[in-house]
Amino acid sequence: MTCEQTNSTWCVIIMLPPESFRIQQHLINVNKEQFFFEHYGLTQPDLERYLAAALSAGGDYADLYFEYLTSTSLMVDESMVKSASQGISAGCGVRVVAGERTGYAYTDDLSPQRILHAARTAALIASGPAKTPVVGYQEKQARGLYPVTLPSVDSEITAKVELVMRADKAARAYDPRIKEVRASYGDELRNILVVASDGTFAEDAQPLARLNVSCIAKNADGISGRGSGGGGGRVALDFFFGDKNPEHFAREAARQAILQLDAREAPAGEMEVVLGPGWPGVLLHEAVGHGLEADFNRKKTSAFAGLVGRRVASEKCTVVDNGTMPWRRGSLNMDDEGRPTQSTTLIENGILKGYLSDKLSARLMGIADTGNGRRESYEHIPMPRMTNTYMLPGDDDPQDIIRSVKHGVYAVNFGGGQVDITNGKFVFSASEAYLIEDGHITAPIKGATLIGNGPDVLTRVSMVGNDLQLDEGVGTCGKDGQAVPVGVGIPTIKIDRLTVGGTAKRDAGSFMQ
Amino acid sequence: MSHTTLETCNTKVETDLKEIAADVVGRAISGGATAAEAVVREGDEFSTLVRLGQVETLKESGSKSVGVRVFFGKRAASTYSSDFSVAAIERMVRSALELAKVTSEDPLGGIPDASELGSLAGDLDLYHEDVYSLPGPARIDYARRTEKAALDFDPRIKNSEGGSFDAATGHKVLANSHGFVGEYRRSYCSVAAVPIAQSENGAMQRDYWFSVARSMSRLEPAEQVGRIAAQRTIRRLGARKVKTAHVPIVFDPMVANSILEHIFEGVNGDSVYRGASFLAGKLGHKIAGDNVTVIDDGTIPGGFGTSPFDGEGVPTRRTLVIENGTLKSYLLNTYTAKKLGLQTTANASRGLAGTPGIGPGNYFLQPGTKTPQQIIAGIQDGLYVTEFLGHGVNLVTGDYSRGASGLWISGGELAFPVEEITVAGNLKDMFFNISEIGNDLEFRGAVACPTIRIDGLTIGGE
Numbered sequence: 001m002t003c004e005q006t007n008s009t010w011c012v013i014i015m016l017p018p019e020s021f022r023i024q025q026h027l028i029n030v031n032k033e034q035f036f037f038e039h040y041g042l043t044q045p046d047l048e049r050y051l052a053a054a055l056s057a058g059g060d061y062a063d064l065y066f067e068y069l070t071s072t073s074l075m076v077d078e079s080m081v082k083s084a085s086q087g088i089s090a091g092c093g094v095r096v097v098a099g100e101r102t103g104y105a106y107t108d109d110l111s112p113q114r115i116l117h118a119a120r121t122a123a124l125i126a127s128g129p130a131k132t133p134v135v136g137y138q139e140k141q142a143r144g145l146y147p148v149t150l151p152s153v154d155s156e157i158t159a160k161v162e163l164v165m166r167a168d169k170a171a172r173a174y175d176p177r178i179k180e181v182r183a184s185y186g187d188e189l190r191n192i193l194v195v196a197s198d199g200t201f202a203e204d205a206q207p208l209a210r211l212n213v214s215c216i217a218k219n220a221d222g223i224s225g226r227g228s229g230g231g232g233g234r235v236a237l238d239f240f241f242g243d244k245n246p247e248h249f250a251r252e253a254a255r256q257a258i259l260q261l262d263a264r265e266a267p268a269g270e271m272e273v274v275l276g277p278g279w280p281g282v283l284l285h286e287a288v289g290h291g292l293e294a295d296f297n298r299k300k301t302s303a304f305a306g307l308v309g310r311r312v313a314s315e316k317c318t319v320v321d322n323g324t325m326p327w328r329r330g331s332l333n334m335d336d337e338g339r340p341t342q343s344t345t346l347i348e349n350g351i352l353k354g355y356l357s358d359k360l361s362a363r364l365m366g367i368a369d370t371g372n373g374r375r376e377s378y379e380h381i382p383m384p385r386m387t388n389t390y391m392l393p394g395d396d397d398p399q400d401i402i403r404s405v406k407h408g409v410y411a412v413n414f415g416g417g418q419v420d421i422t423n424g425k426f427v428f429s430a431s432e433a434y435l436i437e438d439g440h441i442t443a444p445i446k447g448a449t450l451i452g453n454g455p456d457v458l459t460r461v462s463m464v465g466n467d468l469q470l471d472e473g474v475g476t477c478g479k480d481g482q483a484v485p486v487g488v489g490i491p492t493i494k495i496d497r498l499t500v501g502g503t504a505k506r507d508a509g510s511f512m513q
Numbered sequence: 514m515s516h517t518t519l520e521t522c523n524t525k526v527e528t529d530l531k532e533i534a535a536d537v538v539g540r541a542i543s544g545g546a547t548a549a550e551a552v553v554r555e556g557d558e559f560s561t562l563v564r565l566g567q568v569e570t571l572k573e574s575g576s577k578s579v580g581v582r583v584f585f586g587k588r589a590a591s592t593y594s595s596d597f598s599v600a601a602i603e604r605m606v607r608s609a610l611e612l613a614k615v616t617s618e619d620p621l622g623g624i625p626d627a628s629e630l631g632s633l634a635g636d637l638d639l640y641h642e643d644v645y646s647l648p649g650p651a652r653i654d655y656a657r658r659t660e661k662a663a664l665d666f667d668p669r670i671k672n673s674e675g676g677s678f679d680a681a682t683g684h685k686v687l688a689n690s691h692g693f694v695g696e697y698r699r700s701y702c703s704v705a706a707v708p709i710a711q712s713e714n715g716a717m718q719r720d721y722w723f724s725v726a727r728s729m730s731r732l733e734p735a736e737q738v739g740r741i742a743a744q745r746t747i748r749r750l751g752a753r754k755v756k757t758a759h760v761p762i763v764f765d766p767m768v769a770n771s772i773l774e775h776i777f778e779g780v781n782g783d784s785v786y787r788g789a790s791f792l793a794g795k796l797g798h799k800i801a802g803d804n805v806t807v808i809d810d811g812t813i814p815g816g817f818g819t820s821p822f823d824g825e826g827v828p829t830r831r832t833l834v835i836e837n838g839t840l841k842s843y844l845l846n847t848y849t850a851k852k853l854g855l856q857t858t859a860n861a862s863r864g865l866a867g868t869p870g871i872g873p874g875n876y877f878l879q880p881g882t883k884t885p886q887q888i889i890a891g892i893q894d895g896l897y898v899t900e901f902l903g904h905g906v907n908l909v910t911g912d913y914s915r916g917a918s919g920l921w922i923s924g925g926e927l928a929f930p931v932e933e934i935t936v937a938g939n940l941k942d943m944f945f946n947i948s949e950i951g952n953d954l955e956f957r958g959a960v961a962c963p964t965i966r967i968d969g970l971t972i973g974g975e
Contacts, residue, residue: 073867077787080617085866086608087593088601089578104572108595118574124649125571161615180787216789216909226789226909260910268937268973269757299564301674301709303717381570418903418916422709422719423752425933427903427916449905449914449935451973499754501905501914501935501973 053119058128063196071188098126137201146234167246174254194338202338217257225260229253231472266448266502272408278469281488294361303424313458323387329473330388330487337373376482390489394464424454465492534688556683564675580865593865638815641728662739663708674707706742718749752930769962782849791911801944811874818875818959824863881950911940935973
């Protein structure tokens with residue numbers, strides 16, 4: 001039993017190799033089929049009754065969040081499919097907001113009696129005369145950022161087994177020094193309905209799938225290395241039978257594991273750092289993304305509080321959070337408050353432009369709702385969260401960026417990261433990195449944590465490449481104990497000074513220009 | 514506000530969870546499974562957060578779930594559901610039986626032998642109804658007083674992430690086709706404060722403190738928790754970077770815990786049989802200094818890691834993991850024990866779905882005799898780490914590199930706060946270099962470690 005403390009926000013993810021920045025519009029007519037009306041016999045008068053119960057003691061706002069989640073997962077280990085599981089969870093969360101106060105209750109039983117009980121429990125946060133919800137719901141314009149999939153059907157299970165078995169085979173075939181391979185596949189389909197006292201009525205069916213491969217390599221001297229690869233998004237099964245096939249991810253995992261066998265100690269101290277494109281965008285997620293979530297700024301607990309309009313990055317830096325990219329892991333047709341997602345500019349040419357908000361923070365701060373209200377499930381209260389967070393490309397040739405560094409580190413793959421919102425300190429841990437010596441990439445180095453200060457790390461970005469990539473799609477972000485899928489991206493960038501947490505005994509000064 | 518109704522008043526349908534679990538196993542067997550195991554869980558939770566004296570959130574709910582694992586000979590699969598209707602349970606069991614057709618024959622798969630199953634007798638002191646005994650307003654008041662004690666402690670504490678009070682109870686039943694049916698209830702309550710301090714130049718720091726207990730009667734007073742949270746926060750004000758250095762490092766118990774968790778991951782049978790652990794193949798070898806003894810004990814009454822049986826229905830026990838530096842036992846469930854030709858240590862942990870994993874009982878480092886002050890007093894120049902940031906640990910190679918903050922030790926005393934630095938080394942060396950172990954072992958969760966000093970690490974800074 002751990003006590004996950006509030007604003008220590010972390011982000012656990014698994015590595016990611018580069019990929020081309022590809023937009024693939026799924027032009028599928030999303031015919032929202034009113035899932036909960038059909039499957040649970042829910043009616044419009046029911047919804048009105050629940051909302052009226054939620055506002056029975058007053059309050060400014062109430063919403064109902066219905067969720068029906070089906071999931072499948074498969075795992076192969078030692079070339080055997082050792083585990084296969086499927087499950088269904090369903091429930092409804094009721095939220096009542098009164099001023100800055102939030103009351104929340106949920107039920108995993110969708111009977112009217114239980115939902116009414118949850119509504120009356122959540123209502124206790126308020127203390128005033130009953131309020132009446134808006135009459136007449138506004139149905140949102142349907143958007144189709146991802147394919148319409150069906151809950152896992154049996155006919156597909158053999159294809160999914162094929163994916164993990166192919167991944168296992170490809171990783172083992174890559175090099176005889178690959179000794180252990182574990183591959184897993186997981187998918188889910190989340191049907192949600194959000195109904196709110198402000199007239200919101202919005203439904204979505206959100207697919208999510210991912211394939212992961214992890215490998216352990218061992219050489220004749222007993223040296224070990226590990227590597228991982230994986231990807232996915234809000235995609236259908238056919239996604240994994242194209243470019244992003246099991247062999248693609250397996251080879252990447254195996255390549256990293258083999259590379260580690262020859263890694264030398266990483267340097268320690270401040271030095272120039274070049275980040276490769278794609279997954280190293282986790283820098284943005286930790287260094288600036290969390291600090292710009294509106295809840296921390298409303299409470300003035302973020303190191304970024306009050307910095308809108310101020311310079312927080314070099315003028316080469318423009319950072320956006322974009323929930324509207326087709327099929328991406330962090331994308332959503334609508335957020336978990338029923339608002340359409342959007343592309344929000346966080347930093348424009350180095351100047352802080354604004355925050356990521358949900359309904360509560362938008363109302364209390366008098367700012368626009370950016371459609372970033374997300375929650376892990378019906379058991380959770382929504383809060384401002386990122387979607388896909390990335391830096392726009394610049395003009396520099398990635399080769400020139402490497403050539404400009406005399407002594408430094410080139411980091412291309414990362415594990416996760418973490419940030420302390422209040423003092424701005426953040427880390428992200430490189431899992432694949434190289435030394436740069438006299439403008440050339442030389443030896444691979446062992447994994448090392450990079451640490452910096454969010455509000456000023458981007459002011460030291462002196463070069464921005466023209467090679468923006470997004471990650472492959474396995475990122476999961478945790479905040480206040482709630483995990484949600486996210487995406488990150490970045491072009492190759494150069495940071496003039498960042499602390500690298502290695503062990504090499506040589507004097508760190510020799511790495512500085 | 515009608516106060517009385519704030520208490521958890523879920524009109525619980527008094528369903529017999531044991532009956533449901535046995536029914537699920539029966540359905541699986543009559544559907545053709547050669548073995549089956551069902552888990553049923555029911556729980557409720559209450560939480561409140563008070564910020565700057567005002568209630569910010571109130572949350573209250575209950576939930577339940579059922580999961581089944583079936584075997585067709587040596588093939589296994591699992592399914593779960595939050596719907597307890599007969600139709601849903603029947604569908605869940607049928608899906609598991611279908612799914613088992615696509616998995617591989619695993620010669621070592623299966624549930625434990627009947628002779629291994631059982632449940633510790635007697636009251637393990639895990640469940641106290643009193644976690645819900647406070648009326649609603651008193652729970653809010655507990656949270657409010659905790660935060661207030663922090664806010665009142667020092668004028669530099671100017672903001673807060675709040676004070677919180679949480680309570681939860683859980684009921685778990687496990688049944689399998691050997692006829693085993695076991696159950697237990699556990700309760701939990703906690704109080705915490707997360708104050709924010711600001712220095713004259715506007716720089717902010719936050720820290721926290723908490724108390725957690727299985728009974729309200731053992732929860733620490735609100736004022737004490739708030740005060741410690743404030744002290745921990747204030748001491749971080751004015752933190753600065755230091756130069757890259759090689760000096761002794763003292764880990765406070767909250768961060769020393771994480772070092773002990775790395776040993777846990779290293780002796781985790783699942784990592785060991787796959788060769789994914791830097792401790793694989795080290796049974797009977799010296800892996801740490803003579804002063805290091807590590808124990809896992811799932812039987813300690815009232816413990817946060819205590820249960821009468823593990824996730825597979827095997828009675829929990831006490832396992833000597835490391836004795837005076839020698840690795841004596843891995844921590845195993847039935848499957849990983851078979852893979853390694855050993856016996857299970859009753860460390861199976863089971864979620865609703867998937868194969869059982871490995872989890873700790875009450876897992877701790879045997880304390881030494883020195884106080885933390887005495888350990889610090891023995892260091893001329895060093896670092897006292899109070900917080901880690903990030904997860905830069907590679908358990909395959911033992912490579913270790915994490916972000917850190919804490920206090921600089923100068924002349925045997927805590928001198929000034931430091932931040933934005935890294936601590937790096939290799940776990941294989943670190944366990945040999947634990948040069949001091951404090952006497953301050955205290956359980957605030959299933960894993961506990963006293964203050965420790967480790968030499969030979971690299972601090973990355975300016």
